[in-house]
Amino acid sequence: AGPAAAQAVDTTGLKEAGNTARTVDFAADSMKVDRDKEHIVLNGHVEATRGKVNLTSNELVVEYVDSLNNAKFLNAKGNVVITSGDQVIRGQWARMDVDANTVTLGDDVEVTQGDTVLTGKKLFINLDTGESQMTGGRVKGRFIPE
Amino acid sequence: MRRSGGLDMVATNPQVKTPHSASAPDRRTPAAGRTGGMIRRARFMAWALTAALVGLVVFFLVQLGMFDGTVPKMPAEDRATPPADSLEIQKPRFTGFDRENQAYEVTAKSARQSETEPNIVYLEAVRGELKLKGSGDLLAIVADDGVYDSESDTLDLSGNVRLTSTGQYTAQLDKAQILLKNWRLRSEEPVDVVFSDGTIHARGIEIWDDGRKILFLNTVRGTVSGDRGKQDSQ
Numbered sequence: 499a500g501p502a503a504a505q506a507v508d509t510t511g512l513k514e515a516g517n518t519a520r521t522v523d524f525a526a527d528s529m530k531v532d533r534d535k536e537h538i539v540l541n542g543h544v545e546a547t548r549g550k551v552n553l554t555s556n557e558l559v560v561e562y563v564d565s566l567n568n569a570k571f572l573n574a575k576g577n578v579v580i581t582s583g584d585q586v587i588r589g590q591w592a593r594m595d596v597d598a599n600t601v602t603l604g605d606d607v608e609v610t611q612g613d614t615v616l617t618g619k620k621l622f623i624n625l626d627t628g629e630s631q632m633t634g635g636r637v638k639g640r641f642i643p644e
Numbered sequence: 645m646r647r648s649g650g651l652d653m654v655a656t657n658p659q660v661k662t663p664h665s666a667s668a669p670d671r672r673t674p675a676a677g678r679t680g681g682m683i684r685r686a687r688f689m690a691w692a693l694t695a696a697l698v699g700l701v702v703f704f705l706v707q708l709g710m711f712d713g714t715v716p717k718m719p720a721e722d723r724a725t726p727p728a729d730s731l732e733i734q735k736p737r738f739t740g741f742d743r744e745n746q747a748y749e750v751t752a753k754s755a756r757q758s759e760t761e762p763n764i765v766y767l768e769a770v771r772g773e774l775k776l777k778g779s780g781d782l783l784a785i786v787a788d789d790g791v792y793d794s795e796s797d798t799l800d801l802s803g804n805v806r807l808t809s810t811g812q813y814t815a816q817l818d819k820a821q822i823l824l825k826n827w828r829l830r831s832e833e834p835v836d837v838v839f840s841d842g843t844i845h846a847r848g849i850e851i852w853d854d855g856r857k858i859l860f861l862n863t864v865r866g867t868v869s870g871d872r873g874k875q876d877s878q
Contacts, residue, residue: 521842521867521868521869522867522868522869523865523866523867524865524866524867524868525863525864525865525866526863526864527862527863527864528846528859528860528861528862528864529844529846529859529860529864529866530857530858530859530860531857531858531859531860532856532857533855533856533857533858534853534856534857540864565840565841566839566841566842566868567840567841567842567868567869
């Protein structure tokens with residue numbers, strides 16, 4: 499396996515899971531709501547679940563407009579792990595653009611699915627179309643989208 | 645003294661049957677029977693009296709606090725109870741301004757002021773109101789009991805404490821303290837918050853800056869019904 503300029507990642511699971519359920523369950527050591535800055539900061543053992551997609555990280559910042567449930571961006575930092583079905587995506591940070599329905603993960607990104615592991619600098623996923631792109635990465639093993 | 649089978653027997657009562665006196669003739673007569681009954685009753689009475697006495701002594705010692713560590717304390721009612729010497733205040737109503745000149749009002753169904761510590765007022769069925777500067781919303785708080793300290797400008801609330809920010813959220817908890825100077829609410833008790841799009845539970849909360857900053861502490865859990873505007877309109 500050689501360095502791949504850009505490599506597709508099968509994120510159909512993420513796409514389906516992300517587009518169905520609406521409710522988000524969350525937990526953390528502490529949470530601060532700042533209505534002036536319109537953001538919510540969850541700190542310590544953060545876990546958020548939406549449908550079949552589960553995210554854990556050290557910190558999660560939700561940027562919203564006007565109302566707590568009108569989230570615009572989600573920024574996870576530190577030991578970010580996104581699990582959906584048998585696919586596990588790890589990175590040091592992740593940013594979700596809720597309106598665009600896209601997720602970008604960065605720094606030491608690793609996608610594991612079955613016995614296939616894909617690593618890279620940055621992973622971009624479009625949850626509407628299911629398209630994804632890993633850049634600056636290497637592919638180990640064969641990766642066959644189902 | 646009659647030796648019988650190696651046991652020193654003191655024959656105090658001819659009717660007492662012992663396995664070793666089988667040779668003694670059974671001379672039971674009606675009179676002897678009655679005496680036996682009286683003796684048994686006397687013995688029972690002696691036991692009862694002794695038990696009562698011991699009970700009394702133990703009760704007395706408990707009152708003295710002898711067994712404080714061992715005897716489980718009756719759960720002291722957690723309410724703020726005014727001292728006996730307190731004076732009743734008619735139609736209690738306290739108003740004031742916080743540091744940013746924001747008016748607040750605290751009323752109660754009844755109140756008693758401590759004579760020895762006049763800065764302390766014990767309130768029953770407390771209601772506090774603050775008009776929020778930024779949004780103009782009303783922040784209302786009610787509780788079963790409260791202790792208002794005019795010196796430290798604090799209001800300690802207990803029992804069904806409920807904080808409502810009109811149109812925003814309702815928080816329910818057992819105890820909370822409000823620093824009236826800057827309307828900062830603090831509690832280390834479990835708190836449940838319900839707002840239009842979800843619920844939050846934590847084991848501590850702080851609210852300040854006109855209710856615009858809320859910190860949930862000691863493990864927080866919640867559910868938010870995410871609203872993806874675009875997705876919903878399709």
